[in-house]
Amino acid sequence: IVIFPALQFNKTQTSAGDRSWLRLAPYPKRNHTVTVMHLKHNPRRGNAITCRRSKTSFDLVLIGGGLQSALIVMAVLHHRPQTKIALLEKEKTLGGNHTWSFMEHAIPKAASAWIEPLISHRWPSYEVRFVDFQRRFDEPYRSILSDTLHRAVKQRLSDTPGCRLFLSTPVEKTFAGTAFLTDGRRIQGRQIISSCGPRTPHSHHCGFQKFVGLELSLAAPHDLDTPVLMDATIAQTDGFRFFYILPFTSHRVLIEDTYFSRNAILDKDTIRREILAEAARRGWSVTEVLR
Secondary structure: OEEOOOEEEOOOOEEOOOOOOOOEEEOOOOOOOOEEEEEEEOHHHOOEEEEEEEEOOEEEEEEOOOHHHHHHHHHHHHHOOOOOEEEEOOOOOOOOOOEEEEEHHHOOHHHHHHHHHHOOEEEOOEEEEOOOOEEEEOOOEEEEEHHHHHHHHHHHHHHOOOOEEEOOOOEEEEEOOEEEEOOOOEEEEEEEEEOOOOOOOOOOOOOEEEEEEEEEEEOOOOOOOOOEEEEOOOOOOOOEEEEEEEEEEOOEEEEEEEEEEOOOOOOHHHHHHHHHHHHHHOOOOEEEEOO
């Protein structure tokens, strides 16, 4: 018995001797699983009919639509474009609301081709500033923004036959090569990788890097021509503290107030005020907080 993609089996075994039955339920708009039931008479069990179920599946199922899953998608499809990938994300978009940055030398040259579509901003250099020391490094620096990541990964999956992006799709659990969704659906894969982070509480014996960032629109051009990765010329509170500043355009900057601290307390409202005060101290008139 072949069950077509519009239907789904909720039970896979029946017997003529009881009232067990096979129930069919509507499946979502597009189904990547075809269920084939092989019915076989078993003389040892009298009238019982046994059945074996087989399903086609994705080669790779990724759970969580953050940076790690995005990098996996881009890398795997670059090197093995025939791979069938399913990416499951509980939110409406990939990447959340984040900015990821890196020095160009940290990326192997062989990876440049598939990382390039993710990059939002590029600079030829960066600076660090301390009370008695300041230095500029003539080394390329790159940033990835969430919206760029979302568009690039969505397009890559859409362009590759057999791949699919599942948004607004929470996963309840995984077991034996299957991702069980909260709406009752199941997605099977030869390999499943979860990028949802640790579920256990953090250790009380470690330190914390914590920060809040605001992307600001300015009334007039700022005076930066390169990112400032660490400006530690400010008051040192709650551990080691510095501002991290990325000039996206002449009128748009990201300022992050960062702390290396022994505690996990993050007073977002206070830090937000500190960031706006830093912009004012630099003579920048903020017209809007973009994010």
